[in-house]
Structure formats: structure tokens, C-alpha cells
Amino acid sequence: MTTHSTAPSPEAGPAPDWRRIGSFVTGQAAVQCGSFALIIAMNWTAVQMGGRSAVTCVILASTLPRALMLLFGGALADTLGPRAVVLRATATRLAVLAVGALITAGADSLWPLVAVAVVEGSLLGLTGPASGVLLTRLAPQEHLGRANSLFSMVMRLAPIAGSPLGAWLVVAGGLSGAMLVAAAGCAVWLLCAFHVTRGMVRPARGAGSGPSLFRRSGDGLLLLARHPRLRWMFVACFCMDFAFLWPAEVALPLRASGEGWGIGAVAAALSAFSVGALVSAAAGAALAHRIPAPVKLVVTGTGLAVGLGAMALVPSPPVLAAVAGAVGLCSGMNGPALVTAYQQAVPEGKLGAAMSTFSLSSIGAAPLSLAVFSSLSAALGVTGTWLVCACLALCSPVAATLALRAPATRKAPVPPGAPAAPEPTATAV
Known part of the structure; x- marks a missing residue:
């Protein structure tokens, strides 16, 4: 008698974890929408305070630290794992935005905006690479394109929804209202990130001290x-x-x-x-x-x-x-x-x-x-x-x-004369 097995063949690749991918997309939709609303509100407030020079100052205060911290954010994601970086940086960003909403409520100076922009940009630079790593943990190679396309939809919709929301908030409730909305978006992403990263482990620590974070940033x-x-x-x-x-x-x-x-x-x-x-x-x-x-x-x-x-x-x-x-x-x-x-x-x-x-x-x-x-x-x-x-x-x-x-290399190169790397052992975050 011939039997037919319904089990997947060993050659079949793992299926994407669509539930966690859904949580990832939902959380990113919330935090990105809040971020775009905050950008519009901060730029408009800066224009009202000091015109073109003020808004340029705020934009540079956000973009320059973000570009710098992107390099360190990638090294941290490889060292600590994306779970640790995303959860800690997002929780810090939530606290900064909540405090910023209180400070800017009664402030008529540009410097509170600049301070918030510097911290906000730095934290976004830290979490950016780690968020990019997460999708590769949730979708196998053959389905990664589908997951990235789904994430791309969120990134297209976020400015469409967030920009008018920020314009309305700055008129209705001032900059503090936009900061509270951005903080709420961070809270939603933090809850989703707990679900998305549950069970993800921290990369094994090397036997030696290894290169410094500054050197790994390159x-x-x-x-x-x-x-x-x-x-x-x-x-x-x-x-x-x-x-x-x-x-x-x-x-x-x-x-x-x-x-x-x-x-x-x-x-x-x-x-x-x-x-x-x-x-x-x-x-x-x-x-x-x-x-x-x-x-x-x-x-x-x-x-x-x-x-x-x-x-x-x-x-x-x-x-x-x-x-x-x-x-x-x-x-x-x-x-x-x-x-x-x-x-x-x-x-x-x-x-x-x-x-x-x-x-x-x-x-x-x-x-x-x-x-x-x-x-x-x-x-x-x-x-x-x-x-x-x-x-x-x-x-x-x-x-x-x-x-x-060009040839694709999936294995990290081993320097000439170096011993082969041991099998990695995972440690819980």
C-alpha cells in the first residue's frame, strides 16, 4: 500500500512569519505617521520663531546626528542584536518626546526644539539599522521581497497621513500636541516590537574584547x-x-x-x-x-x-x-x-x-x-x-x-592565518 505524506519536503524553505510581520508593519505605520506629523509641526514652529534660519537650524540638528548615529546603530545591532537596540532606543525616545511636550508647552525659544531634534535624530539613527535587520529575521530569503514591499507601502502612506495631521495639530494644539501624538506612535511601536522580537536572542560574545564600537562603525x-x-x-x-x-x-x-x-x-x-x-x-x-x-x-x-x-x-x-x-x-x-x-x-x-x-x-x-x-x-x-x-x-x-x-558572499570573510570561528552560542537578551 502506498501512503502520501502531507509534510513539507526538506527542501522547502521556511514560511514567512506573517503575524509578526503584520505587527512590524502596524507598529512602523504608527511611529512613522507620528514622526512625519512631528516634522511638519517642528518645522512650522521654527519658521514662526525665526524664519528660514531657524528651520534650517532645526533640520540640521535632526539630520546630522541621525547620519552620524546610523553608523554606530548598525554596529550596535550586530553586537547587541536588534531586539535590545529597538526596545531600549524606542523607550528612550518615548520618554524624550513626553518630556519635550511638557517643556515646549510654555517655551517661546528655539533651543528646546533644537535639543529635542538632536536627541530625536540620534535615536532614530540608532534604531534605523536595527529595524532593517528585523525583517530579515521574520521572512526567509525567497519571501524577503514581499516583506519589503509591504513595508514600502507603510513608508509611502506615512507622509500622506502624517503631514496633514501635523499641520492640523500645530494649529489646534501647538507643538506639544504633535509631540504627544509622536510619543503615542512610539508607544504603539514599542508594544508591537515586544511581539515582533519575542524570542530573538543576543549574538554570542567573542572570546576576546574585539574591536571598539568606533572601529566597528566603519x-x-x-x-x-x-x-x-x-x-x-x-x-x-x-x-x-x-x-x-x-x-x-x-x-x-x-x-x-x-x-x-x-x-x-x-x-x-x-x-x-x-x-x-x-x-x-x-x-x-x-x-x-x-x-x-x-x-x-x-x-x-x-x-x-x-x-x-x-x-x-x-x-x-x-x-x-x-x-x-x-x-x-x-x-x-x-x-x-x-x-x-x-x-x-x-x-x-x-x-x-x-x-x-x-x-x-x-x-x-x-x-x-x-x-x-x-x-x-x-x-x-x-x-x-x-x-x-x-x-x-x-x-x-x-x-x-x-x-x-557579481558573486554574492553570505559568509563573513576570515582573515588569512586566523583560526576558524567557533560555532555560535546564543544568549538571551
Whole structure:
């Protein structure tokens, strides 16, 4: 008699932990929405207090510590594990926002805002790489693209919901109200993070003292130097962010104004882009594991670059919105695919450091794009500079092609002459 077993085959990979992924997405939706509301409220309050110089001061007070702490956040995530970093930093951020709400309630000076921005930015830099590590613990390699697409949907929706909420809060209840909402978002994420990280263990401590945290902060840059696939993925992400930001933030409003289309054309284009990105991110959450990597990385990257150039030449607002929607469709698939391919190529035990460096590709590209292309536009004009951006965006699919051809290394390299690493033993956090 022949029997049929219903057990999965040994070759079948583990299934994604969708319950914990759902908790991760829910918590991130809450904390990201609160963060965007707080950004709008803090910037508006700074403008009211001191104009352009004040808001610049607040923005720098948040972004510079965040960029610096990203490097240490990655090293901490690899050393302590993502659970310890996320829970402790989020709890601290919750306390800082609650205290900040009390301080700013009766303050009419800029310095309390600057102080909160410095601490807030530092804590966000610490938790960013650790949050990026969590998804790789919840979804196996073959389903990581779906999880990243789902997370991408949250990141697209957060500014759409959080920005108007922040504008309403600063009018209705002042900056303190926005800080309390951001603190509530942290509380929701903290509760979800307890569920998401339950049972996750701390990496084993080495036998020796090991390098200092300062030296480990450069691990992400060393990974780029040693691994061609990681290096080309970083270049692909940086080129796309660098080329895309100036057209979206500066050139689009300038062209709409110059053509006499009005602010409605800008709103329609950005809305169409967001809708397109949400649709493709949702499709990726369901089907990313079935779509070949060259399609997600190279085809969509080429579509992004071509669409970006087309937006500089379209004759009317309806056509502009239609092209922006198509660009959004490519973006919603391309962005999560870049993150997934990068995560899958990181050597074991180095994901925190690698994600901190990868995050710098976006954070560093923003001010550089504004500075370079704003200066270039004085000579080439808006349309000419926009087309230059589109040409540079084509470097992203080229770099992605080179990354796919490079070998992937999943094992951490052992220096010549060093003994083989012992089998790791986990310790509870």
C-alpha cells in the first residue's frame, strides 16, 4: 500500500512569519505617521520663531546626528542584536518626546526644539539599522521581497497621513500636541516590537574584547570595499536617489509655475506618483517572489529614468500626472527590490553595519542633490538640468546589472592565518 505524506519536503524553505510581520508593519505605520506629523509641526514652529534660519537650524540638528548615529546603530545591532537596540532606543525616545511636550508647552525659544531634534535624530539613527535587520529575521530569503514591499507601502502612506495631521495639530494644539501624538506612535511601536522580537536572542560574545564600537562603525564601508555586489547595489540606490530628489522637490514646482499650470498640477503629479507606487508596492507584497530580479531591478530602474526624462517634456498637466503615475509604478517595485537584493548579499553577522551604510545612500543623496542640481540649473535651466538628472538615473539600472553579475558572499570573510570561528552560542537578551 502506498501512503502520501502531507509534510513539507526538506527542501522547502521556511514560511514567512506573517503575524509578526503584520505587527512590524502596524507598529512602523504608527511611529512613522507620528514622526512625519512631528516634522511638519517642528518645522512650522521654527519658521514662526525665526524664519528660514531657524528651520534650517532645526533640520540640521535632526539630520546630522541621525547620519552620524546610523553608523554606530548598525554596529550596535550586530553586537547587541536588534531586539535590545529597538526596545531600549524606542523607550528612550518615548520618554524624550513626553518630556519635550511638557517643556515646549510654555517655551517661546528655539533651543528646546533644537535639543529635542538632536536627541530625536540620534535615536532614530540608532534604531534605523536595527529595524532593517528585523525583517530579515521574520521572512526567509525567497519571501524577503514581499516583506519589503509591504513595508514600502507603510513608508509611502506615512507622509500622506502624517503631514496633514501635523499641520492640523500645530494649529489646534501647538507643538506639544504633535509631540504627544509622536510619543503615542512610539508607544504603539514599542508594544508591537515586544511581539515582533519575542524570542530573538543576543549574538554570542567573542572570546576576546574585539574591536571598539568606533572601529566597528566603519564595518559597513569595509563591506562595500570588499564585496562588489554590495558596492554596486549601493551605487544603484545612491544614483536613483541623487537623480530623483531635485526634480521632485524643486524642478516640478518650478516648471508648473513657469508653464502657468498652478499648484494643482504639482499636487496631481505627486498624488499620481504616490498612487502608482502604492499599487506596485501592493503587487510586490503579493508577487515579488515570483518576479525575476532583473525585471524588478533593471527594467523598472530603466522605466524610472525614462519616465523622469519624459516628465520634463510633457505638454500638459494631465499628461504630467499620467507619466508621474507610471514612474510611481516603477518606483514602488524598484525601491523594495534594491533593499532586498542588498540584504540578501550581506555576509552573515554584518547586516546591521551594512544597513546603516545603505541608509546613508538616501540620507546623503538628498542634500547633495539639492546643492548640485540647484547650482547646475543656473546654467542649463530647469528643463536641461531635469534631463541631466534623467540621464544620471540610468546609472542605477546599469549598476544593478553589474551587481547581479557579481558573486554574492553570505559568509563573513576570515582573515588569512586566523583560526576558524567557533560555532555560535546564543544568549538571551
